[in-house]
Each structure stands twice: as C-alpha cells, then as structure tokens.
Amino acid sequence: GENVEQHPSTLSVQEGDSAVIKCTYSDSASNYFPWYKQELGKRPQLIIDIRSNVGEKKDQRIAVTLNKTAKHFSLHITETQPEDSAVYFCAASGGSNYKLTFGKGTLLTVNP
C-alpha cells in the first residue's frame, strides 16, 4: 500500500519568514495530493491540493509543488503569520482504491 513520509515533524519560524514542509510517497499510481491544516482540537481543513497533471499550484501565500518522477511534493507558506501555527498534514491517494494516506504531520509554530 501507499506510504507517505513527512518532514520535518516540527518547524519553528519567525513571523514573516517562509516555511517549507516536504513529503514523499511510495505508490507511483497516486495522483491526488492534498494538504490539511489542523488546529488543536479542531477538524482537519483542506488548504490546498494538487493533482498529478500539474507541477505547481499557488493560492495567495500558499503553494504546493509536485515532482512525480521523484515522488515528492512540498508545501510552501510565505510571509508566515502567527495564525498559521497549526499541524499540517500531507496526504496522497490514487490508483484503484482512492484511499487517502496521510503523513504523520508537521507542527508549525510561527513566533511573533
């Protein structure tokens, strides 16, 4: 089955800096890669996703890049703000079962 590795597990940045979270996946049939933000005690919420027919997608301060050859994808947050502090999960799905496999998460702390 699919295996998703996510790094780093924790990330601390100063307000205004950029943050990058990286994920690798194992199943070459995967074709959908969402990123979820989960604040403490809250539900995971989709912040951006990318499908395998594109290499990059951007939404304001958030961007995701995908390298299908290397089987890795990354989340980039620019001009970080304290409200960006949360746990971020990457995930991958595709193939015949549409199962979404999550990484273990990255705790992002943005210091004012």
Added chain:
Amino acid sequence: EAGVVQSPRYKIIEKKQPVAFWCNPISGHNTLYWYLQNLGQGPELLIRYENEEAVDDSQLPKDRFSAERLKGVDSTLKIQPAELGDSAVYLCASSLDHGDEQFFGPGTRLTVL
C-alpha cells in the same frame, strides 16, 4: 451550508463497554469515510462508503468494530467491546464522490478507562 456533523463530541467509557459514534455528511455527498486519529498522528482510514456500500473496510478491526450506512446518508460506527487502545479521535469525512475533496467533521474524542 452545514458541514459534516458528528456526535457525541466526547465520550468516556470503561473498557469492555460498547460505544457508538454518529455522522451526518454534507448533503449530496455520496462518499463517507471513517478515520481514526491517534495523538500526534495523521488520520488513518477505517472504512469508506460509496452510498450505502462499504467499498473499503480492509483497515476496520472487524472483531470489535462495525459500521453501517443504511440509507446512504448518515452513518454509525460501533465498537464492542472497547479496549484501552481504542482511545483516540474518530473522524468522519465526506466527499461528493471518491477522489474529490474530503470534508472532515469535528470528530469524537473517545477515552477508554
């Protein structure tokens, strides 16, 4: 538009007791998922429904867990009997169809004593 609704939000039970969680997906969403989230981990899929059919239950511990989605709308996940290791957050999610964006409910935090 109402999001995915789950109840209860919190449940504390003693081991060997039964427990049930309820989920109402977003109206019109055909696909419903139950996930297990342990502390400090990402969600793990337990079961996926397409309408009323369970199409992926390979990760569901069938000796003690069961689920149903009788009319293809809301769903119930049951554990009987509960064990200490079942303490976790149980998340329900729904999507318009498989492969579409998944919307999560607030989860039920289960504590087994």
